[in-house]
Amino acid sequence: MARVEFKNVVKEYVDEKRGNFTAVTGSDFIINDKEFVVFVGPSGCGKSTSLRMMAGLERQSSGDIIIGDRIVNDMHPKDRDIAMVFQDYALYPHMTIRENLSFGLKNLKRPKDEIERKVAEAANILGLTDMLERKPRELSGGQRQRVAVGRAIVRDPQVFLFDEPLSNLDAKLRVQVRVELAELHKRLGATIVYVTHDQVEAMTLGERIVVMNKGTIQQIASPTELYNKPNNMFVAGFIGSPAMNFIDSRIEGGRAFFEGGSIALDDAMTSGLKAYEGKPVVMGIRPEHIYGDDFVHIASKEHTIVAQVQVIENLGAENLVYFRIGSRMVTARVNPVTEARIGQTKTFVVDRSKLVFFDPSTEVRIEL
Template identity: 60%
Template sequence: MAEVKFVNVVKEFEDEKKGKVVAVNNANFTIRDREFLVFVGPSGCGKTTSLRMVAGLERQTSGDIYIGNRLVNKVHPKDRDIAMVFQDYALYPHMTIRENLGFGLRNLKTPKKVIEEKIKEAAAILSIENLLDRKPRELSGGQKQRIAVGRAIVRNPSVFLFDEPLSNLDAKLRVQMRVELSELHKRLGATVIYVTHDQVEAMTLGERIVVMNEGEIQQIAVPEELYEQPNNMFVAGFIGSPPMNFVKARLDGNQLYTAGYTFTVPGHLLPKYSRYDGKEVVFGIRPEDIVTVHLLNSEPERNVISPTLKVVEHLGAELLLYFNIGDEQVTSRVSADAKVKGLTPVKLYFNLDKMQLFDPETQERIN
């Protein structure tokens, strides 16, 4: 296996209408040997372009990419010692599964006996021994995805590349395949670079996550850090489901004034925000940090409001409560034990120990 390093990597495209478009802007980071790293972000953010540059399917405009200690800027894709799993499986319909698994090795002139051994090993790892003599049309979506992964495994590459491999599967099968991919990584001890637009998938699979937006890397961190210490409003709003609530506010001493409600900032947080005293800020709080007073042992003295609910969504074990603070919609996620009914006012406690404040101009989190 091997580490992968981006050094000042820039990728630009020419667009007929927009002119020059920067798909990846000055990327500098290292993917550690045997790490499972996930790129996540909205469509067009540059995550797939980054993956394709590692694969050699796109050539960077400037900068260097290393796989292991080897500079691969001018190395042909087939010579980079990588294997890629695509979104659409890319199986040959006229070949059996056995033939699909061995196709890449046959092109590399690998001895027939070695090919059979590698196919047998990959089939055992993925529990697909009984599928080897079938054709792709006879398989389910999940089985096809396993075959696509198996075709990468037989190559025994330095780096595995996954380009949104689960996006064509239904929700239940995606959950199952996430578990299987995570277990597979532990078993192989492989370096894995994985691209997805699904933040739940990213948080589940990634040892570290690269969050991208409009070609810029917003943050690289472990899942817990992304969730608890987002660099900016984009990361805070993209990571988490439902996303973080954002409300315009003004900080005055230990008081946080919003449209219609005043909150008291815990004393231990005030030094952190002292330079924003008397200024406009953006108040951020996660839905699970807004709870019904009904579920607390006693009603807190501060930071309790009684908004009129707009919508109550019942999700089995949880309820999502929607209400407004000024013109901004706010979501609370509470246990179904809260037994909120109808759209009547309900007392909600805001746990400001968990809040974040952001600069309204730069959108950066205030440290």
């Protein structure tokens, strides 16, 4: 396996009518050998374009792409020693699973015994051994996706590239195949680059995650760091479900004031926000760090919010309670037996140790 490196990679598209469009702006990163890295972001953020540039299906406008110890800028895709799994399974319907798995190796003129060995190994790893004589139409969506992964495994490439491979599967099957992919990475010890728009997939699969927006990398970090220390409001709002709450606030005298109330800050926060004294900030708090006061035995008024309940979503294992502070809708993830009712004025307790603050003009997180 091998590492992948982007050095100031830019991708521009030229349109005579609309002018130039920059899909990826100066990407710099290193994916380490045997690492599982996930690119995530909304549609059009540049994540799939980045993957396609690694594969050689798109040519970068400038910058260098390095796979292993080779600069591959001018290298044909077939010579880059990568294997790509697409959203569409792209299996040959008239071939058996065995024939689908072996097709690429036959084109490469590999010895027959080597082909048989690699097909058998891949089938065993993916639980396809009993299905080798079936046609793709006889398999479920999850099984077909495993065949698509198997075609990549038999190649024994330096790097595996996955472009939203679970998008065509239903929710339950996505979870199942997601677990299988995580186990597969452990077994193969492979370098895997995975693209998705689903932040749950990103958080559960990636050892590190590359968050992109509008062609620019916003943050590269582990799932835990992204969740607890997002670089900016975009990352904070994109990572986590439900998303982080943002409350327009003002710092004065060791308190964060907002419409209808205030929260006392601890000494460390007060010191870290000294430069914002008397100025507006955006206070961030995740839904699971807001509790209904009926489940908190000791609730200081110094870190509570009193608001009218607007909406309640009963999800069985938990309830999501929505209330409004100023123009912002705020979500609290509470115990499912909460006594909250729509229209009720309720006291919510905030875990102030989990508060984060952002500069409203730059949307960058303030280091405390």
